[in-house]
Amino acid sequence: MGDITFDFSNKVALITGAAGGIGGALATLLARSGTTVVLADLDAQAIETRAASIGEQGGSALPLPLDAGDAESIDRLIGEVRERLGRIDFLIPSAGIYPASEIDQISDEQWRTTQRINLDGVFMLTRRALPLMAEGAAIVNLTSVAGHRGSVGHAHYAASKGGLIAFTRSLAAEVGPRGIRANAVSPGIIDTAMTAEARALNGAEWVASTPLRRNGSAAEVAAVIAFLLSETASFIHGEVVHVNGGLFMAG
Ligand SMILES: NC(=O)c1ccc[n+]([C@@H]2O[C@H](COP(=O)([O-])OP(=O)(O)OC[C@H]3O[C@@H](n4cnc5c(N)ncnc54)[C@H](O)[C@@H]3O)[C@@H](O)[C@H]2O)c1
Numbered sequence: 001m002g003d004i005t006f007d008f009s010n011k012v013a014l015i016t017g018a019a020g021g022i023g024g025a026l027a028t029l030l031a032r033s034g035t036t037v038v039l040a041d042l043d044a045q046a047i048e049t050r051a052a053s054i055g056e057q058g059g060s061a062l063p064l065p066l067d068a069g070d071a072e073s074i075d076r077l078i079g080e081v082r083e084r085l086g087r088i089d090f091l092i093p094s095a096g097i098y099p100a101s102e103i104d105q106i107s108d109e110q111w112r113t114t115q116r117i118n119l120d121g122v123f124m125l126t127r128r129a130l131p132l133m134a135e136g137a138a139i140v141n142l143t144s145v146a147g148h149r150g151s152v153g154h155a156h157y158a159a160s161k162g163g164l165i166a167f168t169r170s171l172a173a174e175v176g177p178r179g180i181r182a183n184a185v186s187p188g189i190i191d192t193a194m195t196a197e198a199r200a201l202n203g204a205e206w207v208a209s210t211p212l213r214r215n216g217s218a219a220e221v222a223a224v225i226a227f228l229l230s231e232t233a234s235f236i237h238g239e240v241v242h243v244n245g246g247l248f249m250a251g
Contacts, residue, residue: 001219006230009034012085013229014077014129016068016121017095019046021192022142022225025218026092029226031059036085040066040077041095068095069117071124078128088132090229091139093122096160098194103155111156118160123167135179138229141168143184143240145248165240172238181237183228188244190216211246 006029013030017023018039027037031054039047039061047063054061064080067073081088096118099110122141133139146154147161165184172182189195189206199206199215207213224243227233242248 001217001223003032004029004223004226006030006033006226006232008090008226008230011035011089012038012081012087013090013092014038014040014081014088015092015094016040016066016125017093017142018063019043019050020094021194021218022187022190022221023092023094024050025222026094026225027054027061029219029222030090030229031061032057033226035090036060036062038077038081038085039063040068042067066095068093068121068125069113070121074121074124074128078125078132081129082132086132087134088129089137091126091129091133091137092142092225092229093125094142095121096142096194098154098157098198100153100198101156102153106156114156115160115163118157119163119167122164126171130175130180133175133180137180138233139168139171139175139180139182140225140228141182141184143168143186145186145188145242145244148186148250149248168240169238176237181228181233183233183236183238184240185221185224185228186240186242186244187221188216188242188247190218190221190243192218206247209247210244214245216243216245 013035019041041047044065051061051063143164144161146158151158168184
């Protein structure tokens with residue numbers, strides 16, 4: 001995929017999970033398109049490095065450490081963004097974990113941790129970010145094919161992502177009248193660190209059941225997110241866009 005760009009000059013984006021594969025690819029694309037990107041992640045060193053690299057390429061990036069499942073940490077993040085940048089045009093909560101265990105092996109604690117980071121964290125961030133978002137702003141959540149059809153060995157993850165689909169639709173219904181758009185992307189199997197272990201176990205089977213016969217790249221997901229954030233998608237709202245090479249086809 002070539003180096004696409006959008007006209008996002010003077011926009012401010014808050015990306016969580018910005019040290020990761022999809023969040024990182026999105027940060028690079030948005031920064032190249034003129035956006036000031038706030039890079040939030042648990043991995044403080046990785047976002048510092050990414051911000052420096054964006055800066056070297058002429059972009060503007062602000063790295064801020066975050067525990068996406070912790071209300072106080074989110075309060076600190078939003079407080080800093082308010083003080084230093086004053087507003088949020090694009091909100092992309094991409095931080096997430098993908099634990100593996102069959103249901104009879106998932107501890108109550110593992111279940112709660114997964115919901116806390118993948119689902120509660122998105123709600124807590126969204127509620128705190130909304131006061132900084134005005135008409136024309138846009139939100140894109142990261143759900144998953146697992147949220148539509150379930151996932152053997154990942155029930156806690158699938159449940160968190162299914163919850164996010166319902167949250168995104170509810171959010172869209174509430175913020176639409178304010179001129180804020182909210183959508184989600186639903187990736188299939190994407191080559192990032194998150195899926196490395198599972199791909200080592202199931203990779204061949206997953207590729208065989210994907211009609212395009214390959215996994216996706218983080219850049220391919222980032223491009224769809226950027227499109228949804230852009231004015232080109234100005235009438236797309238409350239939608240879940242699949243980016244999965246045909247692995248799962250649904251309305
Ligand atoms: N990779 C895929 O195949 C795939 C498929 C469907 C959905 N997704 C979703 O896309 C999003 C991004 O995934 P990715 O592939 O880039 O994964 P990744 O593992 O490359 O990145 C996830 C990032 O989230 C960060 N993170 C984890 N817990 C955190 C916490 N408590 N606080 C702050 N940051 C935290 C990690 O440090 C990491 O940088 C996730 O929400 C994931 O569930 C990914």
